[in-house]
Amino acid sequence: MYDVKQGYEAAKAYYAQFGVDVDEAIKVANETPISMHCWQGDDVAGLEKKEDTSLTGGIQTTGNYPGKARNGEELRADLEVAMKYIPGEIKVNLHASYLEADTFVDRNEVAPEHFKKWADWAVEKGVGLDFNPTYFSHPLSEKATLSSADEEIRKFWIQHGINCRRIGQYFYERTGKTCVINHWTPDGDKEFPIDTVGPRLRMKDSYDQIFEATKDVVGVMDGIESKVFGIGAESYTVGSHEFSMAYALNARKDNIIMTLDTGHFHPTEVVSAKLGALYAFVDHILLHVSRPVRWDSDHVVSFDDETRAIMEELVRLNRLQDTYIATDFFDASINRICAWTIGLRNTRKAMLAALLQPVDKMKELEATGDVSARLAFKEEFKAAPFSLVWDYYCAQQNAGVSLDWLEEVKAYEAEILKVRS
Ligand SMILES: C[C@H](O)[C@H](O)[C@@H](O)C(=O)CO
Ligand SMILES: [Mn+2]
Numbered sequence: 001m002y003d004v005k006q007g008y009e010a011a012k013a014y015y016a017q018f019g020v021d022v023d024e025a026i027k028v029a030n031e032t033p034i035s036m037h038c039w040q041g042d043d044v045a046g047l048e049k050k051e052d053t054s055l056t057g058g059i060q061t062t063g064n065y066p067g068k069a070r071n072g073e074e075l076r077a078d079l080e081v082a083m084k085y086i087p088g089e090i091k092v093n094l095h096a097s098y099l100e101a102d103t104f105v106d107r108n109e110v111a112p113e114h115f116k117k118w119a120d121w122a123v124e125k126g127v128g129l130d131f132n133p134t135y136f137s138h139p140l141s142e143k144a145t146l147s148s149a150d151e152e153i154r155k156f157w158i159q160h161g162i163n164c165r166r167i168g169q170y171f172y173e174r175t176g177k178t179c180v181i182n183h184w185t186p187d188g189d190k191e192f193p194i195d196t197v198g199p200r201l202r203m204k205d206s207y208d209q210i211f212e213a214t215k216d217v218v219g220v221m222d223g224i225e226s227k228v229f230g231i232g233a234e235s236y237t238v239g240s241h242e243f244s245m246a247y248a249l250n251a252r253k254d255n256i257i258m259t260l261d262t263g264h265f266h267p268t269e270v271v272s273a274k275l276g277a278l279y280a281f282v283d284h285i286l287l288h289v290s291r292p293v294r295w296d297s298d299h300v301v302s303f304d305d306e307t308r309a310i311m312e313e314l315v316r317l318n319r320l321q322d323t324y325i326a327t328d329f330f331d332a333s334i335n336r337i338c339a340w341t342i343g344l345r346n347t348r349k350a351m352l353a354a355l356l357q358p359v360d361k362m363k364e365l366e367a368t369g370d371v372s373a374r375l376a377f378k379e380e381f382k383a384a385p386f387s388l389v390w391d392y393y394c395a396q397q398n399a400g401v402s403l404d405w406l407e408e409v410k411a412y413e414a415e416i417l418k419v420r421s
Contacts, residue, residue, distance in 0.1 A: 057230065311353070
């Protein structure tokens with residue numbers, strides 16, 4: 001290993017030229033929570049006691065890498081391994097389908113008691129918990145959920161949403177940290193329907209009922225996640241971007257916000273370009289950081305242009321602290337602990353790289369009309385020595401410098417994952 005401290009000192013001198021406080025950047029990156037999705041660990045299968053665990057709702061995992069977690073204990077153990085190598089504040093993000101009970105519990109019956117093991121574990125680890133109603137992978141979700149024209153089915157899913165908000169409050173009470181709840185429904189149509197508003201009016205009414213019935217709930221924030229299409233819902237989604245944005249804005253409640261998933265837009269649309277416009281109107285946004293490859297493929301988050309641009313935009317807008325950052329990917333073709341570690345480290349690294357830029361100086365250049373210097377600065381910091389600061393930060397946090405973590409995860413794979421059938 002090279003001299004990490006020496007590298008950090010050199011980088012510090014480089015950044016000092018531009019007035020960037022490296023230690024402050026590390027501090028902010030370290031204290032900004034990233035919500036780590038549990039569903040990478042078992043290919044979104046969940047822990048419900050049921051025969052059919054197939055993934056529906058127009059989302060897909062591909063690959064059959066050995067060693068996926070088969071129960072809550074294994075999933076928590078795997079999460080813990082990955083968490084060792086992800087520096088900074090982490091929350092863990094659960095779907096309702098990760099309930100733990102001795103017998104089958106249907107979605108309209110989920111309750112706080114089914115998440116006691118998760119809450120005990122989170123308290124022991126000192127992490128917060130976020131939550132998601134699971135409006136998919138269920139016989140009653142095949143046609144539609146919150147927008148269903150069948151009142152019995154719609155009622156079933158409304159009850160699920162209501163119960164999930166109560167579970168969110170339970171997580172808040174146990175961990176002392178706000179529980180961010182995300183609502184995503186797969187409702188949509190393969191062909192463009194004749195009646196495009198009816199399903200939306202029903203979905204709007206369903207959300208209204210969920211929030212009205214739980215208006216006493218405290219300690220939660222609710223994101224409404226939009227999506228442009230899904231497999232089998234290529235032409236129309238009920239919860240489109242316009243629907244979700246309009247719902248969140250019109251709700252006029254501080255706790256109902258928009259969720260932007262980086263894989264849920266047309267391929268040439270980028271979330272980074274939406275943030276500045278939305279923050280002119282809202283106080284908070286929930287982000288699902290993913291990597292769409294040609295479609296909403298949910299590849300592992302990369303340290304790529306868009307992830308970096310999102311973080312740069314949040315820093316420049318001074319909205320990092322107002323944005324709930326969550327990861328959302330599921331790759332079944334590689335070691336799942338590596339998937340988490342790589343994706344979450346990249347998310348944090350992009351955040352740190354964004355914080356290591358002289359934003360005030362760049363704003364000043366722009367304000368004075370010096371657009372040539374603005375471009376020169378933007379380009380300069382693309383290749384600035386942030387990785388030396390990153391390595392130092394990982395060393396400080398005992399999170400594995402460079403690829404140190406890989407050998408240890410491989411050892412865990414050989415010892416623990418390989419023996420799972
Ligand atoms: C598991 C899903 O990815 C998640 O609930 C949702 O956020 C989504 O992005 C569906 O495409
Ligand atoms: Mn998502």
